[in-house]
Structure formats: structure tokens, C-alpha cells
Amino acid sequence: MYKNFYGLKENPFNVNPDPRFLFLTQEIEEALTGLMYGIQTRKGFVTLIGEVGTGKTTLINRLLDWLHQRKARTAFLFNSRMNSNQLLDFILAEFDIPCDSKSKSQQLMKLNHWLMERYRLGETVVLVIDEAQNLTYPVLEEIRLLTNLETSTEKLVQIVLSGQPELEEKLKLPQLRQLRQRIMLRCKTAPLSKEQTHQYVAERLKIAGASGAPIFSSQTVDTIHLYSLGIPRVINLLCEHSLVNAFVEHQRPIQPKVVEEVAREFQLDELDPSAPNGGSKIDSDVYNSEAFLQNLGEALSRFRFSPSTTTRERK
Ligand SMILES: Nc1ncnc2c1ncn2[C@@H]1O[C@H](COP(=O)(O)OP(=O)(O)OP(=O)(O)O)[C@@H](O)[C@H]1O
Ligand SMILES: [Mg+2]
Structure with missing residues (x-):
């Protein structure tokens, strides 16, 4: 009106979180460049951490637009209340990988097979999980296991974990040590x-x-x-x-x-x-x-x- x-x-x-309106401060630009670099160089695991309302999801949406232009295959999960059984269901559905079985090993095999195929075709595969501060330890542990999907030289799936500062705190806990060690790049948003x-x-x-x-x-x-x-x-x-x-x-x-x-x-x-x-x-x-x-x-x-x-x- x-x-x-x-x-x-x-x-x-x-x-x-409309990416058309993304305002690039130096910090946001650094975060975006960091995420792009992390994915392009197949770092495997990158995090994006920032206070409530500082633009993480907006930035992620811009990143997804960029990835789609480059014909990368992406899955975007924001239902961080999922349990570890649902994680693979969501991932398969987001990547459009058909799988009738509910057995975890079958699902993992399908995913691995599909990832190998993408790798052979030279395609990049990215899993983005937003609101990751709410993920439970079992789900975070499952996510870590996904980074084991790799060739002898490269990770088959690039994972971006985005969340509020509680995520950083969570990742400091001893039981998540293995996950923390796999984070190759940390990006930030700020007021x-x-x-x-x-x-x-x-x-x-x-x-x-x-x-x-x-x-x-x-x-x-x-x-x-x-x-x-x-x-x-x-x-x-x-x-x-x-x-x-x-x-x-x-x-x-x-x-x-x-x-x-x-x-x-x-x-x-x-x-x-x-x-x-x-x-x-x-x-x-x-x-x-x-x-x-x-x-x-x-x-x-x-x-x-x-x-x-x-x-x-x-x-
Ligand atoms: N750099 C930016 N440029 C343009 N708009 C922005 C920027 N950062 C945030 N906004 C705007 O601020 C609002 C909140 O942004 P967004 O939802 O991305 O924050 P968030 O960090 O994901 O928040 P939460 O922690 O609650 O998930 C949105 O309306 C978004 O458009
Ligand atoms: Mg958000």
C-alpha cells in the first residue's frame, strides 16, 4: 500500500531470504567466496556460522543459485529436527535417487553408486544443511560418515553445515571430535x-x-x-x-x-x-x-x- x-x-x-537482495559486505563476500572455494576445491566439509538473522540462509540461497548455474547437483535440508534414520531418506529424495529399500546399508549403496556416477561425469555434488545447530549428535555422526564416501583422492560429496553459534559450541564437544577434524573451512556472517x-x-x-x-x-x-x-x-x-x-x-x-x-x-x-x-x-x-x-x-x-x-x- x-x-x-x-x-x-x-x-x-x-x-x-531472497538472494536477489543479497547485500555484499566484505564479510559476506568473504563467506560466499569461502563457500565457493571450499566446494570447488572439494574440501569435503565447510561450515557457515552466524548469529540469528545475519543472513546465513540468504547467503546459502545465493550459493545454491551459483551451484545450479554450474549444473552442480544439490540437496538442501533445513528440517534439522530429523532423526538419523530420516537423514538418508531426505538426502535420497532431494537428489532424486530412486530407492525402494528402507535399509540403511541399501540406501548408502545407492547413494554411493549415484555419487560415483556423478564423479565419473565430472559433476559436483553438494549437500547443504541449514539450521544445523539443532541437529542431534547421532545425526551429526551420520553426516560425518557421509564424508567417508570418497575416491582415493577426493570427496564425492561436499557438505555445507550452516547454523547459529550453538553449532560451533556443539562441534567443540569431545564426542564430535572426528567431525570437527574434518571441517576444512569455516565461514561467518556478522551484524x-x-x-x-x-x-x-x-x-x-x-x-x-x-x-x-x-x-x-x-x-x-x-x-x-x-x-x-x-x-x-x-x-x-x-x-x-x-x-x-x-x-x-x-x-x-x-x-x-x-x-x-x-x-x-x-x-x-x-x-x-x-x-x-x-x-x-x-x-x-x-x-x-x-x-x-x-x-x-x-x-x-x-x-x-x-x-x-x-x-x-x-x-
Ligand atoms: N547480506 C544480506 N543482504 C540482504 N539481505 C539480508 C542480508 N543478510 C540478511 N538479510 C535479510 O535479513 C533477513 C534474515 O536473513 P536470513 O534468514 O538469511 O538470516 P539467518 O542468518 O539465516 O537467520 P537464522 O539464524 O534465524 O536462520 C532476511 O530478510 C534477509 O533477506
Ligand atoms: Mg536461516
């Missing part, structure tokens, strides 16, 4: 700096068709950064609701007060960005402080986007 008023062709701050938040908001508006006078004043984007702490999902939420609310008053450029009200509505002000360590002084030390992460975790859990609603086309 606000689109006509602000001269936009589409909704700029959709919460879907945006203030400057990056400005560029991010401008970029999304531009992709959505914005032109002419600014839609958000510069001070308003500072306020967005203050309350979102640079987390893209929260930036989107603040921008989207601010657009809706400001449209009612036909406000352009949108003023900080509108964002402050939205932040209050979503209790983001409880993160207290004006506290002594907060406000414009937010820096990496604050991001890493335990109190901050705890607060942030609680606040963000209210805005979690469930990837099960994703309707992206695969294959």
Missing part, C-alpha cells in the same frame, strides 16, 4: 556496522525501485541501526513497519520518531541501546558481551523466520 507513495515497485524489506546499515537500507530500496529524494533521513537510519544492532532481519522489520506507519502521515523522508515507536512496539527498546555501553558506542566488544547476546537472543527469538515457508525453486 505504501509502494506507490514511495515510488517502489516491490516490497524492499521482505523477510524472505552490520553503522555504515553498512546505511548502505544496506539504500541498496534494498534501490533494488525495490526507489529513486529521487531519500525515503529515510540519515538520522533515521542511525536510529534503525541503534535498535537493530545491525542485524539485517531486525533492520527489515523496523524499516517495513516504519514505511507502513509513515505512509499513513505521508511522511518523506521518514523521521527517527517513527522508528522509535516501532522499536517500542516490538520491545526492541528493552535492549536499551542508550545504556552506557550502547547507543552510538556499540562496537564489537558489546556484540560479544554475554549480557548483550542473552538480551539479543531473547528479543530475536520473537522475529525468527521459519525457512519452512520458503518457496524457492530448487534443482
Whole structure:
């Protein structure tokens, strides 16, 4: 409804992990390059770790687009609540490998045979598991066993594990030592700096068709950064609701007060960005402080986007 008023062709701050909107900060670019490199050089196992809402799934979707352009065979699993019996079912289904048997050994044989065939044809096979912080130890152990599918020189399947920092913690546990040792490359996503938040908001508006006078004043984007702490999902939420609310008053450029009200509505002000360590002084030390992460975790859990609603086309 606000689109006509602000001269936009589409909704700029959709919460879907749409790779068209991917904004490449240096960190994101490094992560994407790392993932591509890891796959191309058949490293076997790579991880992508980052806080809630910092763009892991969006990045993975861009990676999948790139892989599809290169005719790689991909399986994308995001139902991380699966048990170890279901893992192979899901993998076979995602790769479209027919198998009538439910026996694990039969399924593994089918998978191995199919992987060898792909290898002979020079095709790359990639298994991407998102939300991997929720995987149980037995499932992680099964995943490790998949890395045993190899020729004498190369891994037959490249595996990307993507998840929140709990995944990193999980991988530190002694029972997952063998899995940890197989991780050849670690990539990361992180919250945006203030400057990056400005560029991010401008970029999304531009992709959505914005032109002419600014839609958000510069001070308003500072306020967005203050309350979102640079987390893209929260930036989107603040921008989207601010657009809706400001449209009612036909406000352009949108003023900080509108964002402050939205932040209050979503209790983001409880993160207290004006506290002594907060406000414009937010820096990496604050991001890493335990109190901050705890607060942030609680606040963000209210805005979690469930990837099960994703309707992206695969294959
Ligand atoms: N670099 C980016 N460029 C463009 N949009 C981004 C970027 N990072 C995140 N977003 C946007 O922020 C929102 C959250 O991103 P995404 O779902 O990819 O985060 P996530 O790290 O996978 O979160 P979770 O830990 O909850 O799975 C999406 O709307 C996405 O479009
Ligand atoms: Mg995600």
C-alpha cells in the first residue's frame, strides 16, 4: 500500500531470504567466496556460522543459485529436527535417487553408486544443511560418515553445515571430535556496522525501485541501526513497519520518531541501546558481551523466520 507513495515497485524489506537482495559486505563476500572455494576445491566439509538473522540462509540461497548455474547437483535440508534414520531418506529424495529399500546399508549403496556416477561425469555434488545447530549428535555422526564416501583422492560429496553459534559450541564437544577434524573451512556472517546499515537500507530500496529524494533521513537510519544492532532481519522489520506507519502521515523522508515507536512496539527498546555501553558506542566488544547476546537472543527469538515457508525453486 505504501509502494506507490514511495515510488517502489516491490516490497524492499521482505523477510524472505531472497538472494536477489543479497547485500555484499566484505564479510559476506568473504563467506560466499569461502563457500565457493571450499566446494570447488572439494574440501569435503565447510561450515557457515552466524548469529540469528545475519543472513546465513540468504547467503546459502545465493550459493545454491551459483551451484545450479554450474549444473552442480544439490540437496538442501533445513528440517534439522530429523532423526538419523530420516537423514538418508531426505538426502535420497532431494537428489532424486530412486530407492525402494528402507535399509540403511541399501540406501548408502545407492547413494554411493549415484555419487560415483556423478564423479565419473565430472559433476559436483553438494549437500547443504541449514539450521544445523539443532541437529542431534547421532545425526551429526551420520553426516560425518557421509564424508567417508570418497575416491582415493577426493570427496564425492561436499557438505555445507550452516547454523547459529550453538553449532560451533556443539562441534567443540569431545564426542564430535572426528567431525570437527574434518571441517576444512569455516565461514561467518556478522551484524552490520553503522555504515553498512546505511548502505544496506539504500541498496534494498534501490533494488525495490526507489529513486529521487531519500525515503529515510540519515538520522533515521542511525536510529534503525541503534535498535537493530545491525542485524539485517531486525533492520527489515523496523524499516517495513516504519514505511507502513509513515505512509499513513505521508511522511518523506521518514523521521527517527517513527522508528522509535516501532522499536517500542516490538520491545526492541528493552535492549536499551542508550545504556552506557550502547547507543552510538556499540562496537564489537558489546556484540560479544554475554549480557548483550542473552538480551539479543531473547528479543530475536520473537522475529525468527521459519525457512519452512520458503518457496524457492530448487534443482
Ligand atoms: N547480506 C544480506 N543482504 C540482504 N539481505 C539480508 C542480508 N543478510 C540478511 N538479510 C535479510 O535479513 C533477513 C534474515 O536473513 P536470513 O534468514 O538469511 O538470516 P539467518 O542468518 O539465516 O537467520 P537464522 O539464524 O534465524 O536462520 C532476511 O530478510 C534477509 O533477506
Ligand atoms: Mg536461516
